[in-house]
Amino acid sequence: MKARVFVTLKPGVLDPQGRAIHHALEGLGFDGIEGVRAGKLIELELAEGTSDGDIEAMCRKLLANTVIENFTIERVAPRPGSGQA
Amino acid sequence: MKAAVIVFPGSNCDRDLAVAIREVSGRDPTMVWHGDSELPARLDLIAIPGGFSYGDYLRAGAMAARSRVMRAVVEAAGKGVPVLGVCNGFQVLTEAGLLPGALMRNAGLSFVCRTVGLRVENSQSIFTNSFAAGSDIVLPVAHHDGNYQADAATLERIEGEGRVALRYTGEVNGSANAIAGLLNDSGNVLGMMPHPERALEPAHGNCDGRRLFEGLLEAVA
Numbered sequence: 001m002k003a004r005v006f007v008t009l010k011p012g013v014l015d016p017q018g019r020a021i022h023h024a025l026e027g028l029g030f031d032g033i034e035g036v037r038a039g040k041l042i043e044l045e046l047a048e049g050t051s052d053g054d055i056e057a058m059c060r061k062l063l064a065n066t067v068i069e070n071f072t073i074e075r076v077a078p079r080p081g082s083g084q085a
Numbered sequence: 086m087k088a089a090v091i092v093f094p095g096s097n098c099d100r101d102l103a104v105a106i107r108e109v110s111g112r113d114p115t116m117v118w119h120g121d122s123e124l125p126a127r128l129d130l131i132a133i134p135g136g137f138s139y140g141d142y143l144r145a146g147a148m149a150a151r152s153r154v155m156r157a158v159v160e161a162a163g164k165g166v167p168v169l170g171v172c173n174g175f176q177v178l179t180e181a182g183l184l185p186g187a188l189m190r191n192a193g194l195s196f197v198c199r200t201v202g203l204r205v206e207n208s209q210s211i212f213t214n215s216f217a218a219g220s221d222i223v224l225p226v227a228h229h230d231g232n233y234q235a236d237a238a239t240l241e242r243i244e245g246e247g248r249v250a251l252r253y254t255g256e257v258n259g260s261a262n263a264i265a266g267l268l269n270d271s272g273n274v275l276g277m278m279p280h281p282e283r284a285l286e287p288a289h290g291n292c293d294g295r296r297l298f299e300g301l302l303e304a305v306a
Contacts, residue, residue, distance in 0.1 A: 013189075013234060014189070014192065014232075014234070014259070016189075016190050016191070016192050016193070016194050016232070016259070017190060017194070020194055061151070062143070062147065062151060063143070065144055065147070065180065065187055067179075067185075067186060067187045067235070067236075068187045068189065068234060
């Protein structure tokens with residue numbers, strides 16, 4: 001099974017990278033961008049039966065720094081017939 | 086002074102730190118590899134060097150903070166052994182939970198490599214006792230992730246407890262309250278972004294870093 005962990009900066013934490021991306025997009029002529037926040041996507045290949053609690057512990061102990069970051073966990077169901085998780 | 090310098094894959098200031106400790110104390114520190122599970126007994130100082138431990142993967146200091154040796158460092162810090170983290174060492178200390186807050190990408194996004202002015206805010210600590218309170222010193226910085234951030238309640242607490250040891254006198258990296266060096270609540274752990282080991286003799290430009298090690302030696306030896 002596969003799970004995706006999204007790590008994002010907490011609201012209110014200054015995101016210099018997001019701000020630079022914002023400026024770069026505007027420099028390319030894209031209008032109407034009201035904000036950009038950059039985060040991380042971590043894909044985990046896990047043994048069947050890995051519990052939500054296990055994945056959450058991984059996030060708290062390493063994948064996210066909960067001082068400044070939030071995380072969300074998304075389990076990815078295999079697509080029927082695709083043969084891929 | 087019986088000291089240990091922790092070495093991670095990607096540390097690059099470990100030998101400079103060892104030289105600084107030897108020059109000031111007359112004794113070579115023990116170099117301790119990240120995979121070791123024990124530290125030498127009866128240490129007077131554990132020093133965590135600058136560099137790019139584990140290539141800064143995930144977050145600066147994140148992997149190093151979970152290495153085997155850091156369990157021993159956290160335990161020793163809890164028993165009152167002095168711990169000095171410089172640059173990447175400061176990042177490791179926050180990631181390991183020995184210091185509050187986090188060090189984020191510099192606000193200007195650029196790697197900052199220059200000599201900066203600092204104010205000694207707390208001259209009572211074992212690390213800063215050779216400086217007068219409120220005195221201005223200069224030390225080199227070289228970092229990409231030195232932007233210290235913590236929530237408002239934490240900032241209020243550390244300021245109120247006098248735990249900000251060093252503050253930038255000008256804009257460097259966007260740090261909250263211009264924090265450059267931070268003590269833990271019992272005062273035996275200091276994390277600092279500037280490099281005292283790079284200001285050891287006149288050829289380095291100044292000797293303010295040497296004074297930090299001299300004060301530390303006097304306090305612990």
